Amino acid sequence: MTSLDIAAARADRTAASKGDPDAFEAAVRPHYPNLVRRLVLVLGDERDAEDIAQDAYLKAFRSWDRFDGADVRAWLYTIALRLAFNHLRGRRRWLAAIGRVEPRPWTDMTDPDLWAALGTLDVRTRSALLLNIVDGYTQAEIARMLAVPEGTVASWISRGRAALRRELDPDR
Numbered sequence: 006m007t008s009l010d011i012a013a014a015r016a017d018r019t020a021a022s023k024g025d026p027d028a029f030e031a032a033v034r035p036h037y038p039n040l041v042r043r044l045v046l047v048l049g050d051e052r053d054a055e056d057i058a059q060d061a062y063l064k065a066f067r068s069w070d071r072f073d074g075a076d077v078r079a080w081l082y083t084i085a086l087r088l089a090f091n092h093l094r095g096r097r098r099w100l101a102a103i104g105r106v107e108p109r110p111w112t113d114m115t116d117p118d119l120w121a122a123l124g125t126l127d128v129r130t131r132s133a134l135l136l137n138i139v140d141g142y143t144q145a146e147i148a149r150m151l152a153v154p155e156g157t158v159a160s161w162i163s164r165g166r167a168a169l170r171r172e173l174d175p176d177r
Contacts, residue, residue, distance in 0.1 A: 029069050033062060036078050040085055043140070046123065047089045047132050057092055061085035079142065083150040086132055093128060122172035126165050133158050134165035 037058060044054035061084045065072075072080060123131055133151065136142045137158075144162065148155040 029066055032077050033065060033081060036081050037062070039078075039140075040081060043082065043132075043135060044085060044089055046135055047086065047128055048092065049124075053092065054089075057085055057088050060088050064088070076146075078140075079146060079150060082136065082140070086150060087152075090128065118173060119169075122169050125172055126168055129153075130161040130165040130168075133161040134169075137162050 040061070041051075041054050041058045044057050045051050048054050048057065061081060064084050065081055126134065129151065133147050136147045136150070137144065142150070144155050144158045148158045151158065
């Protein structure tokens, strides 16, 4: 994020706190499609991902006056991932309570081997790996987003890469 981006985010936040509802929308709207894609990878269900994304946007709107203006995307992803993890825990508890198994996750068949390999990773490892590789966040940024030590993120990413290598190239 450049200093111009940071200045624009701060200006948007100031405008929003002064009652300009368009400022919040302008700051967060560009991030919605990518956020939903990431949540689909975490949750395995497109409808759940859209619901969580909408909940994250509502939560972000309600706390917009407390946002520091540093990185809107990271802030939104943090909110959304925490909501997604809570949703997964609740879904597992509910399914266990009624004696059902986890439903089969949605997948994009453009690369079924990659999707299958990603599906073998636990949700936090998969999230850390995707935030690092796809979205370009550093391990320190991911650690702040997921509220875990940086070393934990490093091990998740390392284990995730190794697991993907094994799954995608078993002869290696």
